[in-house]
Amino acid sequence: MVNLATDLMGLNLKNPIIVSSCSLTHSPEGVKRCADAGAGAVVLKSLFEEQIEADTGDLLDDAVPVYHTEELDYLANTAKGKAAEDYLELIEKSKELVDIPVIASINCVTNRKWTEFAKYVEAMGADALELNISLMPKDFDEDPMAIEQHIYDIVSSVKHQVNLPVLVKIGPYFTSMPRVAKNIRKAGASALVLFNRFYQTDIDVDTLDFRSKNKYSAPGEMSNTLRWVSILYQRVGCSLIGNTGIHDGEGVVKQLLVGAKAVELCSTLYIHGMGQINLILEDLRKWMMDNDFETLDEFRGSLSQKNTSVPEYFERQQYIRALVGVD
Numbered sequence: 539m540v541n542l543a544t545d546l547m548g549l550n551l552k553n554p555i556i557v558s559s560c561s562l563t564h565s566p567e568g569v570k571r572c573a574d575a576g577a578g579a580v581v582l583k584s585l586f587e588e589q590i591e592a593d594t595g596d597l598l599d600d601a602v603p604v605y606h607t608e609e610l611d612y613l614a615n616t617a618k619g620k621a622a623e624d625y626l627e628l629i630e631k632s633k634e635l636v637d638i639p640v641i642a643s644i645n646c647v648t649n650r651k652w653t654e655f656a657k658y659v660e661a662m663g664a665d666a667l668e669l670n671i672s673l674m675p676k677d678f679d680e681d682p683m684a685i686e687q688h689i690y691d692i693v694s695s696v697k698h699q700v701n702l703p704v705l706v707k708i709g710p711y712f713t714s715m716p717r718v719a720k721n722i723r724k725a726g727a728s729a730l731v732l733f734n735r736f737y738q739t740d741i742d743v744d745t746l747d748f749r750s751k752n753k754y755s756a757p758g759e760m761s762n763t764l765r766w767v768s769i770l771y772q773r774v775g776c777s778l779i780g781n782t783g784i785h786d787g788e789g790v791v792k793q794l795l796v797g798a799k800a801v802e803l804c805s806t807l808y809i810h811g812m813g814q815i816n817l818i819l820e821d822l823r824k825w826m827m828d829n830d831f832e833t834l835d836e837f838r839g840s841l842s843q844k845n846t847s848v849p850e851y852f853e854r855q856q857y858i859r860a861l862v863g864v865d
Contacts, residue, residue, distance in 0.1 A: 540823045541833050544578070546777055546799050547703035547728040549639045549665055551578035553822075554790065554834065555815055558781060558802035559584045559643040559670065562812075566631035573636040575812040576819055580638065581668050581802065582628060584645040589621035590652040622655060629662040639665040641705065647673055649688070649695040656699040668705040669696060670734060686718055690725040697726030705779065707731035710762050719774040729777040730770070731802060732763050754805035759783035764796050771797025771842035785809075787821020797839035 542553040556579045557563055557572040564583035572580045625642075632640045642664040646652065659667055671692055675685050693706055706727040712718045719730055740751030760783030767778045777800075780793035785806040793801050806814050831837050 539832065540826045542578075542819065542822065544800060544834050546579070546639075546779075547666060547705070549579070549703065551639065551800060553578040553819055554794065554798070554800040555579075555818060556581060556641075556779070556800050556802045557807065557815075558804045559668065560804040560808075562804060562807060564628075566628065566635050569632040569640065570635045571812055572815075573638050575815045577815055578638060578800065579641060579665075580632075580636075581641045581643050582625075582632065582664075584643040584670055585621060585625045587644060587646040587648065587650070587652040589625075590644070590655045591650070593620060593622040622658075626658055626662045629659065629664050633663045641666040641668050643668040643670055645670040645672055646692060647671070649692040653692070653695040653699055656696045656702075660700045660702045664702065666703040666705060666728075667696070667700065668707055668731065669693065670707045672709075672734065672736070674736070682713060686712070686721065689718070690721050693722055693725035693727055703728035705729040705731055707734045707781070709734045709736055710766065715766055716770065716773070719770050723774050723776045727776055729779055729799070730774070731779045731781050732766050732770075733782055735759070735782045754808060755783045755785075756805075757783050757785050757789060760789060760792070764792060767793065767798050768796035768842045771839045772844050786814075787818045787825065790818055790822055791825050794834055794838050795841040797842040797844075799838075 544551050544554045546554075553576070555577050557577045559581040561583060562568050563572060563580050569580050569582070629640065629642055640663075642659045644652075644655070644659075644667065646669055656667060669692065671689055673685065673689065689706075689708070693704065697704055704727050706722050706729070708718070708722070708730070710733045722730060735755055738751040738753070740749050741747070742749050760780075763780050763782055767780055770778055778798050779800050779802055780796075780798040781802040784790060784793060784801050784803045790801055806818075810817075826832070826837075829837070
């Protein structure tokens with residue numbers, strides 16, 4: 539009998555499928571649809587730190603990094619109303635409707651006063667909190683170590699407010715991902731979500747405006763996540779969650795093989811509908827039965843790089859094989 543259950547940061551998930559932060563999870567009814575479709579957990583649509591600070595009168599002061607007029611207009615518009623209060627209500631009502639873990643999400647770039655809001659997230663019953671740290675450094679003189687330290691400070695500031703498990707979602711653009719991962723863990727993270735898919739920029743040459751490109755991920759975008767989950771598995775002291783480019787059961791199997799505790803997905807649900815969750819789970823069960831696995835732990839991490847003391851050599855070997863066919 540196949541058992542898809544997994545333990546994530548002390549949370550019991552009936553399966554490793556997590557619906558990531560998106561418009562599908564922006565309402566209690568949306569969260570319930572995800573649960574009814576078979577998701578093991580959901581991440582609520584992100585609340586921006588600017589929205590939190592707007593409720594306290596701190597929006598867009600000199601410390602907030604705003605770079606374009608379009609961004610300024612967007613933040614001003616999204617800040618109208620009682621976003622923070624509404625978000626707490628979303629947590630509370632979602633918890634009433636479903637029996638799977640509900641993970642709150644805050645999109646952030648600073649460690650300012652907004653971090654105090656995390657304690658209210660905990661008080662409303664969220665099972666965990668995901669920090670979507672969307673730093674896009676643009677200062678030519680900013681030191682890389684200072685940028686990394688800024689991320690650690692955000693995590694530490696939030697962890698001082700809550701006892702909740704904290705997931706940290708980051709992008710892949712660091713000189714030393716192992717060092718960054720270890721230090722995020724030391725700052726208090728219980729899990730790393732690899733990786734954040736940043737806004738895809740394009741330009742409309744007719745209107746001369748910026749616009750979004752490739753709104754949905756593609757399966758080919760998963761390779762970077764596979765590489766780094768494989769390298770970091772059982773080396774940084776926290777759970778790893780695969781994200782970006784996971785569209786089907788095969789993608790989930792690959793993530794588990796390299797060491798992911800769970801996966802976050804949403805693009806495939808927009809493309810194929812909520813029924814895709816059940817299809818993914820069916821494919822996962824079938825693969826496990828075909829390979830005589832009863833639990834996820836029996837094969838999780840079996841293709842990771844944990845068995846080599848020099849993972850860079852392992853990576854180099856795969857590179858050579860791919861290019862010239864030399865073993």
